[in-house]
Amino acid sequence: MATLEIRDLHVTVEVENGTKEILKGVDLTVKQGETHAIMGPNGSGKSTLAYSLAGHPKYTITGGTVTLDGEDVLEMSVDERARAGLFLAMQYPVEVPGVSVSNFLRTSATAIRGEAPKLRTWVKEVKEAMERLNIDPSFAERNVNEGFSGGEKKRHEILQLELLKPKVAVLDETDSGLDVDALRVVSEGVNRVRETGEVGTLLITHYTRILRYIKPDHVHVFSGGRIVESGGAELADKLEEEGYEAYTKGGVSA
Amino acid sequence: MAEAQTIPVGSTTAGQIAVAAESTVATRMSAPPSFDVADFPVPHGREEEWRFTPLERLRGLHDGTAVATGEGLKVEIQAPEGVTVETVGRDDARLGKAGTPADRIAAQAYSAFEKAGVVTVPKETVLTEPIRIAVHGEGGTAYAHQVIELGAFAEAVVVIDHTGDAVLAANVDYLLGDGAKLTVVSVQDWDDKAVHVAQHNALVGRDASFKSVVVTFGGDLVRLHPRVSYAGTGGEAELLGLYFTDKGQHQEHRLLVDHNTPHCKSNVVYKGALQGDDAHAVWIGDVLIEAKAEGTDTYEMNRNLVLTDGARVDSVPNLEIETGEIVGAGHASATGRFDDEQLFYLMARGIPADEARRLVVRGFFAELVQQIGVDDIEQRLLVKIDEELEASV
Structure with missing residues (x-):
């Protein structure tokens, strides 16, 4: 069973007046089949955690370890991490002019699976996955994320999640900027992947709204660059009622 | 319809649409077109038409010091049956009919060449195989002139390949008879040291179609100047270009479409990718719609993709309109980075x-x-x- 283990992770970024530590000792274990929600106020470092796991060059790891099935993730390049089974659904997916969605998906699937998918089954696979996410077929010929609405971008991210079948999926604020209908479609996509029991999900969110559609096994409160409280789904209900105030006051960020 | 986008590092894009009583496309040049090199002052680098070009890398083509070596450049022409291939003297009447040298190097080339090539496709001859012209440099310096003439309703594809190492200044004339269709692919696949400066003149006949494809990969300095004008109504010109500018290379494409005749079309699309330190691409797109050119339909576009730091693009579309009675006119230029x-x-x-x-x-x-x-x-x-x-x- 695939397991992502994060131990005492420290991460810095370069800012205008020097180096700033964003993550200050994150500990978390995500196993295949589990869903963890990470919730926290703006600026608490949630997205930094997501991008650090994926290997974004902007972030410097200054301490701690991340392993996937015992393999050192931090030693891997960005593409190696993806091929090892890590997937990051991005909050702000990037436009790639000149590259069509269909070309992108096939190139990506070829890289992840280690061989080019058979054309006939692949076309069917993509078509069905797009239908499930209410993505218009014309999307395949558009350039990656170019001119996509916010909802289209997020559905495109989940389409990749469904096609690439990672071991661990990190969903960075996938719910932000979505109306209720889009949120439902996207959540259904995530749930389909979860129901296979083959993916560990790390759901990063600011709002509890998405947790009505995607039920987490574990909820963690993130503040000041680390996890300050962990619990079951009931912790989300508490946050819904009380907000993050209890965690942002009282010196956690010191 | 103008669209301009600039990126912060090493790129400029400037464009304008001018509505003018008199052409500034012509007046921006330091001298009017002429076949005589003496009519052009030696450029010093600040002239509008030279300001992007590193003169010191022209190996003397611009100041009269580049002397033809007599050998060191081979031209081989393969033509299907029915095509006439000739080598002619300077006094041949077909030379210089498609256009006049617009700058000093083009005039230098016209003043200095000794023999010219003329390829003729007779009227109503439709070729099924391309005419292939292989220009191979073996270290020489040369001035050249080539004419490609299509009779009325003739159709042909011409592929001109430039390889090897040379210092070459040339004029290439394309004469299209009424209803003729010509596609010319000019590939600049030179070795790293080559210097190539050329003016291409197309004179598009009534209802004729001209398609120019310029592909530039090689050379130390390549500066091409494709120009189109029309000899009758209903002419169409499509100018496509692709360049891949590497470390240290200077690749410059300057275009002029002169809509001097009513009811003609032009479409210009040039795309370039750049990578490496001091890779420099220049694209100048001049389109002039003269007062008499009613019913003109024109569009020009330049796109650049900067792959690494240290590369520079100068992209200047310039559309000048002297009549409002046109179908359409637009231009666009954008430079993006692969970030x-x-x-x-x-x-x-x-x-x-x-x-x-x-x-x-x-x-x-x-x-x-x-x-x-x-x-x-x-x-x-x-x-x-x-x-x-x-x-x-």
């Missing part, structure tokens, strides 16, 4: 860095390559683009 975020996004989907870059550049050029319409050239270009990427990334 770290795009690379990260593709890599985060398992795609290795070199393949990610290849994906983006192929995608960028694919649409343009598909418009060429000559199969073996399209295939060759896609292979060449991959080679360029592998060579220095």
